[in-house]
Amino acid sequence: MKEHAVLEMKNIHKSFPGVRALQAVDFCLCEGEIHALMGENGAGKSTLIKVITGVYEKDEGEVYLAGHQGPVAIHSPQDAQRLGISTVYQEITLCPNLSVAENMFIGRGQGAGLNWKKMNADTDRILQSLDIPAKAAQQLGSCSLAVQQMIAIARAVDMECKVLILDEPTSSLDEQEVQKLFRLMRDLKQKGVGIIFVTHFLDQVYEVCDKITVLRDGKLVGEYAIKDLPRVQLVAKMLGKEMDDLSDIKGENGSSDASSAENVYEAEGLQSNAGIKPFNFHIRKGEVNGFTGLLGSGRSECVRAIFGADRVLRGKVKKNGKEVKIHKPIDAMKNGIAYLPEDRKRDGIIGDLSVRENIILALQNLKGFFKPFSKAQTYRFAEEYIRLLDIKTASADTPIKSLSGGNQQKVIVARWLLANPDYLILDEPTRGIDVGTKVDIQKLVLKLASEGKSVTFISSETDEMLRTCSRLVVMRDRQVVGELSGEDLTQNKIMSTIAGGEAKS
């Protein structure tokens, strides 16, 4: 083991049926260090955390802990706790209806005889030493979320942990609460605790962390000291693009003459209850634009607000120059807006219904409850789009859930094309589908634009966005931070805008 290391993992492998979640990952955490674990969703962060905490058993590899000879075996979360590894999750896992002291000591088996006085005194002492503004006898639910989060950490620390894992602890906290949490983290660092910090917020990483380990596609990209890795480089490493070989992509983007066309959709100060800052947005006739940013940056929330999928709090919306109110999906649909959701399984397909029924649903709903299409008509619609989009299905009556992911996605695309909107929002239409279908969908987007429809396109793959969009709205930490078009549409420019801070404009 390295000197000062409290936790060292070597050559960790973990597979799930069909997925290699971790491949030969090394990780090293030193005493008194705050170590950020970064990567896009699916990069293997949570799998690695779960291996450390004993939720998953690793397939291969060794874990070493300071003070233990040879590799240690962690088969369950209890093992991890016994070895001094504590975890605080995104959602607070304490009991809000118990007192702070009870929460501190619950499940720590002090034997039958509880000494309430001592318990309360101990708790107050711990709270004081960590400068947490709470009282032992107070009910936990009456504390603010940040304080609850800190109490969870205090509980973990009091269990004499040497390794503290914080999994997205800041996502439900506001700016001030985050600062309080950071102060506590720095205190613990002084006391020699090694902290693993998982977050999506780049600013926070650069504020408190000492080191960064980047994972991508289940593989280790590298471990870097914070000062050696500028933000742009970090984003590049997370996305898997090197800065140098990115400038040449700019492709077959033909729809730049759209800048003169009138606005199809326009929003001013739009905000939903999904936690995004108010934003302005517009799209012209025949334009393809997109929202880009890291996962969790709020790009999906923006388009959901446009469609009325989340509760819209405020904002002025104009459709074809006329002011309209869009509060529910049906309002948006009646105004000619279509939305293909990000999570196909959860929000898109109606699994047990047939391909045919899934295709006609949107148009049918627009037509009205009392005006069902004839069965023959629905077959005509379904067969037309099965042919048009080349959907591979046994028949129009096959349940959609038995199709492959790419073909399910095509059915959902068909559903919205049939409804004939003039503005389509496609949120991650190409996620998890094969390359052939991806290209089909990109071509379709450009074809729709040439027919005068407007499309907003979101993809995690920047290449795809660059190939299809003529204008990109860049998001970071749930707000719009920039807009790129024309010459500025390059990987480098996007990354530096996403990274913010040190971006050169």
Next chain:
Amino acid sequence: MTNTSKKQFQISDLFRSQLMIPVIAILILTIFNLIIGPSFFNIRLDHNNLGNAVLSGNLITILDNGSELAILAIGMTLVTAASGGQDISVGATIAIAGSAILKILCGSDPHPETMQAPIIAAFFVGVIAAMLCGAFNGILVAYFRIQPMVATLILFTAGRSIAAWINNNELPIIKDAEFGYFGGFIPGIAVPTPFLIAVVCVAIIFLVMKFTNLGLYTQSVGINENAARLIGLNPVLIKFLTFVILGVCVAVCGLIKVSRISSINYSVIAKDIEMDAILAVALGGNALSGGKFNMAASILGAYVIQYLTTTLYRMKVPADALPAYKAVVVIVLVVLSAPTVREFFSKMGRKTRSSRREAA
């Protein structure tokens, strides 16, 4: 050759179809009764105590007594499909609807010589009462997102007391023979009226399903509420509607039930009918967790339950022991309808077919 192969295809189709379970159950019960003695199926033209020519016999009893259940199964199927849960208050709300109908017909005197209001007006009030009960359940389930069984537990518990309270806990009795038509026979028509009412209800629901999107929308909401919302449906409204529709079914059952005895017994009327209604939906092969449904299968399921009851009575099973016997048969049917077993049969069907083809 083509003809036969087409026919075989249909048989194996039936194995996969939802209608298989109720159809097979009816076949088994029929064969069983034929073995015991075909006299079971005799239908006679008798005269009832009013002097009307009426049909009688076990089959007529089944069609007559199974009607309330069949009507309830319509609403219960929709509620199950949209909300993924069941309404267990239907027995109690039948008591409320029945009590309301009698209250209107009796006016202030619990034993009037003649009815104090037209039956249609009384029925209308019954429908309103049952729809309000349905709306109450619907709001709890759809808007407040309370589990259907918990939400409907309220009226399940309180319903019969409310029914008694509507008539000041008196036992109203209607002396007009005309009121008895709905649970008995209309002079000049030899078929029991409840069955005719059930046929009308079934016809209405099939027309509604054909000329509206009720079926498509309830299934969509039941299968994936998120996706349904994003194609512009209003899941809250649709779930609510299914409970109100069930309310209408409940009111029709209430009318038949009180008409049968021209009175009401608050604690006994439609007792345990909620469980039979849920069972009818399950026997129809519909998932009680909601989603796709087959209305015809549910309705057949309801008559299967009555067929079974009548068969057991014929076997001289005492009334007390009836539920135990019924349970045994239900277990067999439900296991038969389990997806794994069905898939097994359907595979067997395919195998015999292909081996036959090879032999040819």
